[in-house]
Amino acid sequence: MVSAVQRALLEVRDLSVQFGTGNRAVRVVDGVSFSVAAGEVVALVGESGSGKSVTALSLARLLPEASAQIAGGAIFFDGADVCGLSNEALRKLRGGQVAYVFQEPMAALNPVFSIGFQIREVLRLHRPGIDREAELRRLLKAVGLDDVARVAKSFPHELSGGMQQRAVIAMALAGKPRLLVADEPTTALDVTVQAQVLDVLLDVQRAEGMGMLFITHNLGLVAKVAQRVLVMYAGQIVEAGSTEAVLKTPRHPYTQALLKAVPRLRGGGERLDGISGVVPTASNFPKGCRFHPRCAFARERCGIEAPIWDADGGARGVRCHFWKEIATGREAGRR
Amino acid sequence: MNSPLIDVRGVCVEFNRRAQCVKALDDVRLAISRGESVGLVGESGSGKTTLARVLLGLQTPTSGDVFLEGRSIGAWLRNERAAFRRRVQMVFQDPYGSLNPRLSVGSALAEVLRVHGLASRAEESGAVAGLLNTVGLDAAYAERYPHEFSGGQRQRIGIARALATQPEVLIADEPVSALDVSVQAQVLNLLRDLQRERGLTLLLIAHDLAAVRYVCDRVVVLFGGRVVEEGRADRVLENPEHPYTRSLLAAVPEI
Numbered sequence: 408m409v410s411a412v413q414r415a416l417l418e419v420r421d422l423s424v425q426f427g428t429g430n431r432a433v434r435v436v437d438g439v440s441f442s443v444a445a446g447e448v449v450a451l452v453g454e455s456g457s458g459k460s461v462t463a464l465s466l467a468r469l470l471p472e473a474s475a476q477i478a479g480g481a482i483f484f485d486g487a488d489v490c491g492l493s494n495e496a497l498r499k500l501r502g503g504q505v506a507y508v509f510q511e512p513m514a515a516l517n518p519v520f521s522i523g524f525q526i527r528e529v530l531r532l533h534r535p536g537i538d539r540e541a542e543l544r545r546l547l548k549a550v551g552l553d554d555v556a557r558v559a560k561s562f563p564h565e566l567s568g569g570m571q572q573r574a575v576i577a578m579a580l581a582g583k584p585r586l587l588v589a590d591e592p593t594t595a596l597d598v599t600v601q602a603q604v605l606d607v608l609l610d611v612q613r614a615e616g617m618g619m620l621f622i623t624h625n626l627g628l629v630a631k632v633a634q635r636v637l638v639m640y641a642g643q644i645v646e647a648g649s650t651e652a653v654l655k656t657p658r659h660p661y662t663q664a665l666l667k668a669v670p671r672l673r674g675g676g677e678r679l680d681g682i683s684g685v686v687p688t689a690s691n692f693p694k695g696c697r698f699h700p701r702c703a704f705a706r707e708r709c710g711i712e713a714p715i716w717d718a719d720g721g722a723r724g725v726r727c728h729f730w731k732e733i734a735t736g737r738e739a740g741r742r
Numbered sequence: 743m744n745s746p747l748i749d750v751r752g753v754c755v756e757f758n759r760r761a762q763c764v765k766a767l768d769d770v771r772l773a774i775s776r777g778e779s780v781g782l783v784g785e786s787g788s789g790k791t792t793l794a795r796v797l798l799g800l801q802t803p804t805s806g807d808v809f810l811e812g813r814s815i816g817a818w819l820r821n822e823r824a825a826f827r828r829r830v831q832m833v834f835q836d837p838y839g840s841l842n843p844r845l846s847v848g849s850a851l852a853e854v855l856r857v858h859g860l861a862s863r864a865e866e867s868g869a870v871a872g873l874l875n876t877v878g879l880d881a882a883y884a885e886r887y888p889h890e891f892s893g894g895q896r897q898r899i900g901i902a903r904a905l906a907t908q909p910e911v912l913i914a915d916e917p918v919s920a921l922d923v924s925v926q927a928q929v930l931n932l933l934r935d936l937q938r939e940r941g942l943t944l945l946l947i948a949h950d951l952a953a954v955r956y957v958c959d960r961v962v963v964l965f966g967g968r969v970v971e972e973g974r975a976d977r978v979l980e981n982p983e984h985p986y987t988r989s990l991l992a993a994v995p996e997i
Contacts, residue, residue, distance in 0.1 A: 454922040597785040598949060602993035624923050627995035654997055668927040670956035672979060672994060679956065681927030685892040701924075 415442035416618045417466065417586055421480035424458075424465050426689075433689045434478065435461050437642040440716075443586065443618040448609075450629040450650065451622045452665075453639035454686050459622050462639070463588050466620075467505045468497060484586070503533040506584035508608070510591040512571035515578075516563040522574045523559030526581050533582035546577040549614070550607050569600035573607060580611055587612065590622040605632065626669060630654055635722060638662050641687055641697035644716075648723035658725040658734060660702045696727065704733050745812060746773035747943055748797065748911065752806035755792050755967075766792040768967040769806070776910070779937045779944040781954030781975060783990070784964035790947045793964070794913050797945065798832055810911075828858055831904035835916040837896035841888040847874075847899055848884030854906040873902040877932060894925035901932065912937075915947045926953070933957055951994055955979050963987050 424436040436458040443449045453459040464470050466482060468489060482489040484504060492500065509515050517525060523543060530539045544555050550573040552558045563571055572592065579587060592608060593601040609632060612619050621632050629636050629650060636653045638646040638661065646659040657663045664682045684701040687693060693700050699709035708728055718724035727733070750772040757764045767789045774780055782790050795801035796808055799815045808815045810830065818826035834840040842850060851870045855861040861869040871881035877898040888896060897917060904912055914933060918926040934957045937944040948954050954961055954975065961978045963971040963986065971984040982988045 454924060598951075598993040599785065599989055602995070605995075625995065626923075626997050630997050631995045665924060666997065668924055669997070670927075670930065670950075670952040672952045672955060672991070672996060676956055679927040679931055681931055682924035683928075685894060685925065686922055 415483075416445045416485060417443040417620070418483040419462075419466070419480070420483070422462065422465065422477065422482060423479040424461050424470070424475060425478045426475050428476075432478075435642055435689045436465070438480070439639075439642075439644055440480075441637050441644065441647065443620055445585065445618050446613075446616045447635070448612060448619045448621055448633045450633035450636045451620060451639060452624065452626065452629055452636060454624055456641075456686050456688055457639040458642040458689075459639050460590055463507075463590050463620065463622055466586075466588060467501045467507070468492075469501070469507075499533075502529060502579075502584070503582045504584055505586045505588060506579035506582055508572075508575055508579050508587065508589045508592045510594050512568065512575045512595070513563060515575045516571060518563055520562070521559065522561055522563065522566070526559075526574075526578050529578055529581035542581070546580055547574075549580065549611055550574070550577045551603070552577065567600075568596055569604055572596060572604050576604075576608060576611065580615065583615070584617060586618045586620065588620045588622070591624070592621075593628070594623070594625075608632075626654065626666060638665075641692050642689060643697065643726060644724075645698065645726045646724070648721075652723060656734075658723075658730045659698075659727050660704050660730075660733060661698045664701075664703070704729060747776040747778075747811060748772075748774040749809040749812075750774075750793075750797075750806075751809065753793075753796055753803045753808060754805045755789075755796065755801060756804045765967050767796070767803070770964075770967070770969055772962060772969065772972075774943060774945070776943055777941040778960060779934075779942075779946065779958045781958035781961045782945060782947045782964060783949065783951060783954055783961060785949065785990075787966075788964040789967040790964055791915060792967075794832070794915050794945070794947055797911075797913060798830060799826065824858060828907040829909055830911040830913065831907055831909035833897070833900050833904050833912065833914040833917050836920055837893050837900050838888075838920075840900055841896060841903075843888050846885055846887055847891075850899075851884070851903055851906055854903055858907050860907065869906075873906055874899075876905060876936075877902045878928075892925070893921050894928055897921060897929050898932065901929075901936070905936070909942070911943045911945070913945045913947070916949070917946070918953060919948070919950065930957055951979060951991065963990070 420440050422436060422439045423434055425432045425434045427433055439462055451459045465477060477490055526543055526546060527539050530537060530542055543559060547555045547558055552570060552573050593604050596604060623629060633650050636650045637644050640661050646653060646662045653662060657666055667680045668682055670679060682701050695710040695712055696714050699705040714726050714728045716724055716726050750770055753767050753770045755767040757766055770793060784790050792801060796803055799819050810818060848870050851873055852866045855866060855869055870884050874881050874883055879898055918929050921929060930953055936942055946954060946957055958975050961975045962969055965986045971978060971987045982991055
């Protein structure tokens with residue numbers, strides 16, 4: 408792990424985020440650790456309320472400080488502690504070193520300024536002295552908006568959803584970020600458009616050698632984009648590892664159940680095993696293992712004692728008391 | 743030869759926006775037999791929801807007509823509106839927006855029974871409990887209000903409300919797209935079981951092709967207001983013929 412830590416562009420150590428104060432404080436993210444290296448795509452998977460977006464927003468301290476506090480842990484970007492940065496340094500970090508692409512392009516764009524104006528603004532703030540018109544053209548072409556002159560003059564509402572999201576990606580790239588945080592960037596788009604926008608995102612990620620944290624609830628997308636995957640449930644990372652390993656031999660019962668709950672396009676129509684119950688909210692995370700009320704393998708210990716993070720040497724880790732036995736049981740079942 | 747339960751004959755729907763005319767549906771022909779489950783797929787703007795609205799009698803076609811048991815929807819609405827509403831029911835996409843927040847779940851379900859004269863006062867609570875059980879909810883939930891439920895539970899309540907009239911046709915417009923992944927399977931299983939056990943005629947509108955394949959016998963692909971391909975679900979999704987269906991399938995990221 409040590410060498411990976413030294414090289415990591417982003418390193419999050421034992422991060423906890425809470426909303427509210429005193430005995431009404433609710434810990435939404437609880438002890439999350441991970442890293443993203445330059446040029447690497449890491450997927451963060453989870454359902455609504457799992458804490459994935461809060462984790463993402465805290466990376467550049469975008470959460471409103473009046474209501475959300477980083478209650479523990481540290482975030483290192485290129486070796487510097489983000490929590491200790493001055494406002495001045497934070498302004499440089501946001502949009503310059505770390506850029507975001509969110510789900511709703513219309514919410515990320517200002518409706519009363521043209522696309523060109525909004526991209527030039529980023530260039531003016533983060534890359535003074537550059538030939539802005541040439542760079543604007545380069546950025547729009549890089550995201551597949553080839554009709555540069557027309558798009559630059561357009562206002563957000565004059566573009567389709569797919570074009571808007573491409574414009575947002577161009578804006579995110581304008582500051583030459585080293586880390587791109589993409590929070591459900593294609594969820595609001597139609598499938599065919601989703602595939603195009605995803606290709607654009609991966610193309611520019613490779614071309615610029617950026618690190619990317621890709622947040623999604625769609626396991627199919629994970630297989631397509633990420634080298635590594637982190638699975639979040641109820642504010643904690645419950646499983647992590649290479650995408651192939653996690654999707655092929657999931658260790659945590661939640662990951663296993665999630666994979667079985669998704670209907671497949673090919674193959675027979677075997678009955679889906681839904682996960683019983685509902686995703687718990689942060690104010691009433693269950694005691695012990697947070698997944699135990701919904702877990703098919705739960706035993707008495709699961710409701711009493713919270714499982715610790717069980718990492719096996721490399722980047723693979725799981726938060727479950729019984730994952731080894733469950734894995735052996737599955738092997739036996741298969742034979 | 744069975745005549746189809748629902749027969750969509752050359753339906754066009756045009757919307758006039760200023761000087762422009764938008765063709766939302768363009769000569770759609772579709773026959774659905776009793777007890778069949780049909781998936782309607784296509785991207786936003788393809789006309790899926792407009793077609794659902796036409797089938798529900800909420801949108802009058804510009805030309806063409808839809809027949810239920812050989813009688814046009816216009817005639818049903820003029821002569822036997824209540825009977826038509828009983829027979830064709832709808833499950834909406836947004837489980838948060840489709841329930842009255844000020845009615846307990848029990849009163850919301852009882853209201854449907856009362857409006858359609860399907861249960862006497864004395865029978866009401868028993869019928870409500872039965873409906874809740876059908877969709878896998880505890881009968882005690884009748885006392886609770888919509889905000890006390892999760893999205894998946896609300897969608898079950900939406901399905902129970904639609905089932906209250908014992909419909910023959912159930913139209914579900916993106917019933918799981920607003921739900922968490924772990925909960926989607928529960929609702930898809932419920933729809934599939936209801937359709938099979940009760941012989942419901944189900945029209946499932948969805949952009950999730952895998953979900954459609956899981957629930958439906960037949961798939962209809964809409965593009966730009968036209969039916970571009972239709973056939974058995976496994977055939978269409980394994981060997982798509984129309985280039986649009988192919989591009990739709992190619993775009994789905996698979997695990």
